[in-house]
Amino acid sequence: GQQLNQSPQSMFIQEGEDVSMNCTSSSIFNTWLWYKQEPGEGPVLLIALYKAGELTSNGRLTAQFGITRKDSFLNISASIPSDVGIYFCAGLGGSNYKLTFGKGTLLTVNP
Amino acid sequence: EAQVTQNPRYLITVTGKKLTVTCSQNMNHEYMSWYRQDPGLGLRQIYYSMNVEVTDKGDVPEGYKVSRKEKRNFPLILESPSPNQTSLYFCASSGGSVTLSEIISTQYFGPGTRLTVL
Numbered sequence: 771g772q773q774l775n776q777s778p779q780s781m782f783i784q785e786g787e788d789v790s791m792n793c794t795s796s797s798i799f800n801t802w803l804w805y806k807q808e809p810g811e812g813p814v815l816l817i818a819l820y821k822a823g824e825l826t827s828n829g830r831l832t833a834q835f836g837i838t839r840k841d842s843f844l845n846i847s848a849s850i851p852s853d854v855g856i857y858f859c860a861g862l863g864g865s866n867y868k869l870t871f872g873k874g875t876l877l878t879v880n881p
Numbered sequence: 882e883a884q885v886t887q888n889p890r891y892l893i894t895v896t897g898k899k900l901t902v903t904c905s906q907n908m909n910h911e912y913m914s915w916y917r918q919d920p921g922l923g924l925r926q927i928y929y930s931m932n933v934e935v936t937d938k939g940d941v942p943e944g945y946k947v948s949r950k951e952k953r954n955f956p957l958i959l960e961s962p963s964p965n966q967t968s969l970y971f972c973a974s975s976g977g978s979v980t981l982s983e984i985i986s987t988q989y990f991g992p993g994t995r996l997t998v999l
Contacts, residue, residue: 810992812992813924860924871923
């Protein structure tokens with residue numbers, strides 16, 4: 771099946787720093803999604819990308835859909851303590867309309 | 882309030898004892914889905930449903946059953962649970978968008994059900 775390689779697995783940063791994480795795949799996806807999951811809760815959609823090359827922002831978050839359709843990145847600028855959580859990428863592709871998730875990036879922000 | 886609810890939130894059971902995890906949404910969504918989340922593996926889709934009476938297998942359907950008799954409910958059934966089904970389970974729903982990609986992309990996730998099978 772399709773697989774997503776998400777990196778890094780974890781990050782420990784200081785408040786105010788910028789963060790970057792990415793996902794790559796050997797398969798082409800038609801849609802890339804980025805989710806955040808906080809402890810004890812389900813994932814919440816942050817950004818959805820529907821076109822190759824698309825660059826979309828949501829507040830301090832910026833995500834891009836790679837030109838090759840095989841990768842995507844998420845940037846968080848000026849991190850704050852409430853950014854702590856697990857960030858997942860997900861891709862939607864092919865004719866089966868199934869979401870494939872990356873394994874997540876655990877973000878810790880030190881005040 | 883728009884929401885996806887799951888019950889129970891926590892369950893400890895024994896091998897072979899049939900159980901059902903309920904999922905309900907109040908947003909009139911067509912698309913519903915079940916995922917399991919395991920450490921280091923991310924979320925993996927178990928089953929999904931495009932609408933009432935329409936269900937299909939996800940990536941890890943073995944050992945699970947679902948039904949979609951009503952639009953709002955999508956129960957997950959474990960006929961004979963085994964320890965390898967110990968996991969955190971999420972139900973999700975979406976709908977109201979124009980394209981199927983947008984429908985699947987804008988899923989609302991429930992709060993999760995932590996299942997332990999001894």
